[in-house]
Amino acid sequence: MSGKHAAVTLGTAGHIDHGKTALVRALTGVDTDRLPQEKARGMSIELGFAPLLLPGGRRVSVIDVLGHERFVRMMVAGATGIDFHLMVVAADDGVMPQTREHAAVLAALGIQQGVVAITKSDRASPDRAAAQAAELLPGVEIVACSARTGEGVAAVAAALERVAEQVAPRGEGRRAGAAVLHIDRAFTIRGAGTVVTGTLWSGTLATGDTLALLPAQRAVRVRSLQVHDQPAERAHAGQRVAVNLAGIALRDVARGDALAAPAAELATTQVIDAALDLGDDQHGGRVMVHHATRAAPAQLAALGGGLWQVRLEAPLLAAAGDRLVVRSVAPPDTLGGGTVLDPRARRHGRRPEVLARLQRLRRGEPEPSPVAAPAAAALSGAAAAGAPALEPDAIELAARLLAAGHEPLSRADLEAAAAHLPALIQAGVAVRIGRDLYAHRDAVAVVAERARAIITEEGAITLARLRDELGTSRKYAQALLEHLDQTRITRRLPDDRRVLRRRS
Numbered sequence: 001m002s003g004k005h006a007a008v009t010l011g012t013a014g015h016i017d018h019g020k021t022a023l024v025r026a027l028t029g030v031d032t033d034r035l036p037q038e039k040a041r042g043m044s045i046e047l048g049f050a051p052l053l054l055p056g057g058r059r060v061s062v063i064d065v066l067g068h069e070r071f072v073r074m075m076v077a078g079a080t081g082i083d084f085h086l087m088v089v090a091a092d093d094g095v096m097p098q099t100r101e102h103a104a105v106l107a108a109l110g111i112q113q114g115v116v117a118i119t120k121s122d123r124a125s126p127d128r129a130a131a132q133a134a135e136l137l138p139g140v141e142i143v144a145c146s147a148r149t150g151e152g153v154a155a156v157a158a159a160l161e162r163v164a165e166q167v168a169p170r171g172e173g174r175r176a177g178a179a180v181l182h183i184d185r186a187f188t189i190r191g192a193g194t195v196v197t198g199t200l201w202s203g204t205l206a207t208g209d210t211l212a213l214l215p216a217q218r219a220v221r222v223r224s225l226q227v228h229d230q231p232a233e234r235a236h237a238g239q240r241v242a243v244n245l246a247g248i249a250l251r252d253v254a255r256g257d258a259l260a261a262p263a264a265e266l267a268t269t270q271v272i273d274a275a276l277d278l279g280d281d282q283h284g285g286r287v288m289v290h291h292a293t294r295a296a297p298a299q300l301a302a303l304g305g306g307l308w309q310v311r312l313e314a315p316l317l318a319a320a321g322d323r324l325v326v327r328s329v330a331p332p333d334t335l336g337g338g339t340v341l342d343p344r345a346r347r348h349g350r351r352p353e354v355l356a357r358l359q360r361l362r363r364g365e366p367e368p369s370p371v372a373a374p375a376a377a378a379l380s381g382a383a384a385a386g387a388p389a390l391e392p393d394a395i396e397l398a399a400r401l402l403a404a405g406h407e408p409l410s411r412a413d414l415e416a417a418a419a420h421l422p423a424l425i426q427a428g429v430a431v432r433i434g435r436d437l438y439a440h441r442d443a444v445a446v447v448a449e450r451a452r453a454i455i456t457e458e459g460a461i462t463l464a465r466l467r468d469e470l471g472t473s474r475k476y477a478q479a480l481l482e483h484l485d486q487t488r489i490t491r492r493l494p495d496d497r498r499v500l501r502r503r504s
């Protein structure tokens with residue numbers, strides 16, 4: 001899946017009525033304005049999809065977005081899965097508010113590569129619009145065309161082909177990961193049942209797979225798949241996929257939900273630490289935060305140096321490294337965006353050690369992740385068992401209880417939170433370290449760090465040494481040590497002392 005055959009997705013962008021849908025039709029032969037309301041109003045009100053065969057033989061999926069300012073949310077949902085853009089500017093109108101806003105959304109999503117088409121060149125000279133577009137999107141190739149006469153359309157296709165050769169498909173580097181698909185449409189097909197569509201962000205999907213539908217956390221099964229409108233046994237990251245789901249009614253799934261393989265560790269998030277580019281006059285406050293095919297109001301808290309804490313009023317389904325788009329609530333406008341550093345942060349201020357950690361994450365330095373393995377295992381169990389939905393407040397309460405100390409809590413201790421334990425485990429917040437013993441992931445991480453330090457200094461660690469170090473009981477120290485063994489941080493020697501399994 002590389003080079004010529006890598007799956008790449010193209011997204012349109014541009015102001016209302018500038019000719020996006022007409023140009024997609026001229027390029028692909030598909031009229032994506034297929035709804036009666038779209039025909040009647042002459043305006044796109046749903047995302048459109050079409051396969052595009054480029055002159056050199058490369059197949060590209062096209063997502064046709066909507067230009068109306070009320071539909072920017074849906075535009076973000078469509079643009080979120082794309083690899084490159086086709087910015088459409090009408091020759092007789094030039095750069096307009098949603099031309100600018102869509103350009104800002106693309107920048108926030110990190111989508112730099114694309115082509116500018118100056119459409120309606122049969123109506124006016126493309127020169128003025130081209131000059132404005134060159135200022136808005138410096139370095140992007142600009143092609144004049146007319147969807148009405150067909151002039152220049154082949155040149156647009158050729159320019160798209162040149163860019164398509166260069167883009168790094170979004171699946172690249174993430175293919176090895178577990179399957180994640182953010183749903184951009186859900187509908188029923190007579191005789192087949194519930195179908196959802198989206199761009200496969202990572203991993204592969206196959207017929208028969210059992211996945212978690214989030215945020216509901218229901219187990220669903222892949223009954224059949226289509227890739228680029230063709231039946232397929234398997235779909236790969238970067239491809240546009242339609243998934244026929246067994247075990248779910250249409251009323252229980254919607255745009256903004258996600259399908260995830262258990263190992264994806266995708267979970268609802270309430271508090272996100274992120275690196276955001278918002279311009280200098282941003283000081284925080286209430287905003288709309290868009291992620292994948294979902295959006296939620298949030299309070300922004302500045303941490304300094306481009307680091308922000310995003311406190312969401314409704315959950316998102318974000319993972320580290322994902323892109324966010326930040327918009328103002330009134331008047332609606334795109335302020336900027338950036339990258340998720342910690343998708344499940346705790347509320348915190350500008351504490352130096354917290355900022356240092358975020359800066360490390362921003363530089364792309366990996367975090368020691370001693371809890372990853374058991375969290376993933378717990379997730380698959382919880383997903384299969386149909387764990388209850390996450391409830392943010394209960395989660396916060398339970399997380400605080402769990403975080404109360406480095407000492408694991410028994411299930412009885414967690415009475416108030418017990419009902420939410422499966423959700424906490426699924427979210428990776430609670431880690432099962434033994435029969436009826438659970439600890440907050442941060443507490444486990446601290447224990448792992450201390451054990452590491454002791455082994456590095458003293459050559460090995462014993463049960464008594466860890467017990468004394470943590471000031472805890474023998475039982476807990478034993479459970480924690482075994483957990484460190486299981487998560488392959490430590491290795492048990494025949495005399496029960498532990499040494500490091502791998503250099504860190």
Ligand SMILES: Nc1nc2c(ncn2[C@@H]2O[C@H](COP(=O)(O)OP(=O)(O)OP(=O)(O)O)[C@@H](O)[C@H]2O)c(=O)[nH]1
Pocket residue numbers: 014015016017018019020021022023042043044045065066067068119120121122123145146147148149
């Ligand atoms: N003369 C001329 N008219 C065009 C051209 N392209 C589109 N149009 C007309 O412009 C109008 C809007 O075109 P659409 O393709 O629906 O515009 P759009 O950008 O998809 O609009 P939204 O999806 O609502 O944002 C239609 O009446 C088209 O027929 C063109 O190249 N030349």
Ligand SMILES: [Mg+2]
Pocket residue numbers: 020021022033043044064065066067
């Ligand atoms: Mg349209």
